Amino acid sequence: MSLQEQSLSYVRAISPYLPGKPMTELAREMGIPVENILKLASNENPLGMSPKAKKAVEAAIGGIERYPDQFDLIAKVAERCGVVPGQVVLGNGSNDVLDLIARVFLAPGRSAVFAQHAFAVYPLATLSTGAELISTPAKNYGHDLDAMRAAIRPDTRIVWIANPNNPTGNFLPYPEVRAFLEAVPKEVVVVLDEAYNEYIAPDERVDTAAWIKEFPNLVVCRTFSKIYGLAGLRVGYALASAEVADLMNRVRQPFNVNNLALAAAVAALDDDEFLQASYELNRRGMVQIVAGLQRLGLEFIPSHGNFVTFRAIDGAGVNQRLLKQGVIVRPIGGYGLPEWLRVTIGSEAENARFLEALQKAL
Ligand SMILES: *Cc1c(COP(=O)(O)O)cnc(C)c1O
Numbered sequence: 001m002s003l004q005e006q007s008l009s010y011v012r013a014i015s016p017y018l019p020g021k022p023m024t025e026l027a028r029e030m031g032i033p034v035e036n037i038l039k040l041a042s043n044e045n046p047l048g049m050s051p052k053a054k055k056a057v058e059a060a061i062g063g064i065e066r067y068p069d070q071f072d073l074i075a076k077v078a079e080r081c082g083v084v085p086g087q088v089v090l091g092n093g094s095n096d097v098l099d100l101i102a103r104v105f106l107a108p109g110r111s112a113v114f115a116q117h118a119f120a121v122y123p124l125a126t127l128s129t130g131a132e133l134i135s136t137p138a139k140n141y142g143h144d145l146d147a148m149r150a151a152i153r154p155d156t157r158i159v160w161i162a163n164p165n166n167p168t169g170n171f172l173p174y175p176e177v178r179a180f181l182e183a184v185p186k187e188v189v190v191v192l193d194e195a196y197n198e199y200i201a202p203d204e205r206v207d208t209a210a211w212i213k214e215f216p217n218l219v220v221c222r223t224f225s226k227i228y229g230l231a232g233l234r235v236g237y238a239l240a241s242a243e244v245a246d247l248m249n250r251v252r253q254p255f256n257v258n259n260l261a262l263a264a265a266v267a268a269l270d271d272d273e274f275l276q277a278s279y280e281l282n283r284r285g286m287v288q289i290v291a292g293l294q295r296l297g298l299e300f301i302p303s304h305g306n307f308v309t310f311r312a313i314d315g316a317g318v319n320q321r322l323l324k325q326g327v328i329v330r331p332i333g334g335y336g337l338p339e340w341l342r343v344t345i346g347s348e349a350e351n352a353r354f355l356e357a358l359q360k361a362l
Pocket residue numbers: 043092093094095096119162165166193195222223224225226231234235236
């Protein structure tokens with residue numbers, strides 16, 4: 001018997017995750033310097049990382065021979081989010097905490113519910129446990145919470161919700177999310193992935209961590225990869241009831257977040273100025289990109305994140321012609337949206353270069 005045949009059938013059935021094309025790869029393919037490549041494909045922060053976080057990373061290199069201690073970051077996240085330290089679970093990126101939740105609650109014979117066009121890591125985390133994935137049709141490209149609630153079966157243990165969603169940018173008003181929590185059975189864990197939380201307008205944002213007291217089945221996930229600009233360091237976290245956090249910590253690798261990431265994240269949480277600048281740059285850039293898309297007569301999905309998804313019609317062709325000009329965006333055929341492309345909001349100059357390249361590519 002081959003190793004293929006020896007492997008778990010549900011592992012063989014997984015379609016691999018397709019990351020945004022690395023700048024270095026396109027530079028190699030095109031034989032041009034990496035500095036000439038514009039990557040707007042992975043929702044990274046065009047301002048880079050907070051200068052305070054950078055200093056903290058440099059200082060932390062001094063202790064790199066030591067195993068990491070999560071104490072400070074857990075304490076700071078707990079304080080910022082109004083929970084106790086025992087409710088915080090750190091991850092090697094928030095993808096890691098999604099996996100931890102899946103490993104605690106899913107197995108063959110169980111199921112998880114997710115929405116069509118929702119984040120690709122939910123199917124990965126679900127299917128890698130051997131659990132069944134129940135997909136519900138999207139409503140205006142976003143989550144249809146009524147359909148998701150109706151799809152819950154007796155063997156369902158997790159419902160995955162991204163708010164705002166990636167790659168579509170849809171946002172569910174928080175009263176709807178709350179009504180959903182009130183309606184779902186208490187034994188079903190609701191994962192509320194808020195990777196783009198800090199990009200939501202302050203008047204639309206809600207302190208969802210405060211809901212955990214009332215809904216012990218709620219797990220809120222956030223990340224340092226997006227507005228905090230630390231994607232390459234890999235750090236994110238989950239906020240959960242103490243009971244669920246304890247279970248997640250049992251399957252967590254003891255040293256899953258490295259020293260540099262821990263130091264950077266602590267410092268990043270203290271840099272309100274960088275956070276505000278990143279938020280404002282994104283607001284202005286969103287206006288710029290949306291106006292450009294409208295000028296080109298392209299349909300787009302109004303987004304609450306740091307990216308926007310637009311209908312290029314010939315998605316694959318337009319993507320190729322953007323790549324030829326050194327511009328990397330994200331094709332999302334794998335999300336069931338082959339005509340669409342997702343572009344990350346960059347700096348003003350980057351957005352202008354993207355729009356110019358797009359006009360040529362159409
Ligand atoms: C980017 C993203 C994440 C964060 O991933 P990390 O592992 O923290 O880098 C999580 N959820 C969604 C919906 C995302 O788009």
